[in-house]
Amino acid sequence: MTLLNGKEIANQIKDEIAAEVGEMKIRGEKVPHLAAVLVGNDGASLTYVGSKVRSCKRIGFESTLKHLPEDTTEEDLLKLVSELNADPDIDGYIVQLPLPKHIDEEKVLLAVDPEKDVDGFHPTNFGKMALDMQSFIPATPFGIMELLKRYKVEVEGKHAVVIGRSHIVGRPISILLSQKGKYSNATVTLTHSRTKDIKALTLQADIIVSALGVPGFLTADMVREGAVIIDVGITRVPDASKERGYYITGDVDFEAVSKKASYITPVPGGVGPMTIAMLLQNTLLARKRRTRE
């Protein structure tokens, strides 16, 4: 069994980006600038956004955090989005989800300039991705594809079973894995809450991507010998014995499944760190595209 060490690969990618940013500085060019919009004080969101901003600093990006109060109106948020679209200094930005319930997420998403949408959540980017055009690929599925590629995991001709059809992971990874290309070309089955017998399908899978958010969902009896296991579930389980008051766990019963798997991602330290690395990669890409224009 080989551990797909997302933390290590993410650090490699960040080093590569940092080196490129270093050269940009030497050439006197503008460095990439990522802005993050956070509305309210959701604990997980604060952690994610904080981590993104710290990563930017470490690799030499400029970063801006726009932290708005929980009761920000939709109108004010849309105004900020429109300012970020117009600001020539901002190369890319993200609006951290979920937004408070009184704000229409779809409306905000549609207001983001697709050219600055480094999360790849705007329908224009999503459609371009699905149609094999150049776009910003959502960071989590992008990270999974990159991890498979860097570990030279064979994907072509394999049967991949994806669990969960979310817009940010399940749906896009099902598309990416089945596209033409040396590191994709898989036959993909997308399963979800209405699938009748998930186990019958996962038992046929060469590759399983679990993006459900249900701790311990994927057990060893659901996995065949030699399968590649990608665990995208990140759930915070309350635990008084931990300093933070919780621990992080994935969808996969790691202890048992890792004994059968050929490759497996740990949680934490697997897909999570890759997500941030690919967000930075998208931001670098956004900067370069803006230079070329």
Next chain:
Amino acid sequence: MTLLNGKEIANQIKDEIAAEVGEMKIRGEKVPHLAAVLVGNDGASLTYVGSKVRSCKRIGFESTLKHLPEDTTEEDLLKLVSELNADPDIDGYIVQLPLPKHIDEEKVLLAVDPEKDVDGFHPTNFGKMALDMQSFIPATPFGIMELLKRYKVEVEGKHAVVIGRSHIVGRPISILLSQKGKYSNATVTLTHSRTKDIKALTLQADIIVSALGVPGFLTADMVREGAVIIDVGITRVPDASKERGYYITGDVDFEAVSKKASYITPVPGGVGPMTIAMLLQNTLLARKRRTRE
């Protein structure tokens, strides 16, 4: 076995649209106006476009055919696209594919105003479809979904196997079948040229959508008893005994497969007529959206 009679359902849909257009006229409203752009003289394209224009007339739409010579430059085509975007009288239009080789299809596609893109080929519409937002759904997969719905074929919880990952059929139908909804919610496997054992998958399928364009590809030994069979393949086979010099055939060995199927589409008279009906439906929708603005 029940025949999924696309011709009959398409005529029903056209009658419904014609009735609605009749009411629009009575109210003194502008009727939907579809334009079709055809470059060159490809035989199949001429037939398709001709059929679309005739259908428009029959149901009371206005229609315009822009037929350009084979040697039209990309620049001139883009100029026409931009005129159609600006023309307030045109509610929707299609650019018939394939375009001559000297023209960049992607560039033309991206130039179409998504609000007038009744083919649903623009990435913004494709992305909205994939993200469950209101959009124009490409006519062929839209037609398949409508056919299943009108015949009350159970899709929810079923395992659908799609053969072929084209941007206009395989990819979008794999997305639509697996979305949330009463007439979707299927578990979907998308197979293609790199799939190692298609038969092992089709034998598990409750629903098979074949969109390959290979006559007779789907044989009875690949299908289980009671499966629903949707044949999207439309191939012209040269035949001197026919007046036109060819006959139309699908991907499915109809004679043998129909004996095992619970529902099956014929070719011709199945998915083909539905495609035109849904294009008209999209054009009606485009007109209504423009009225609401």
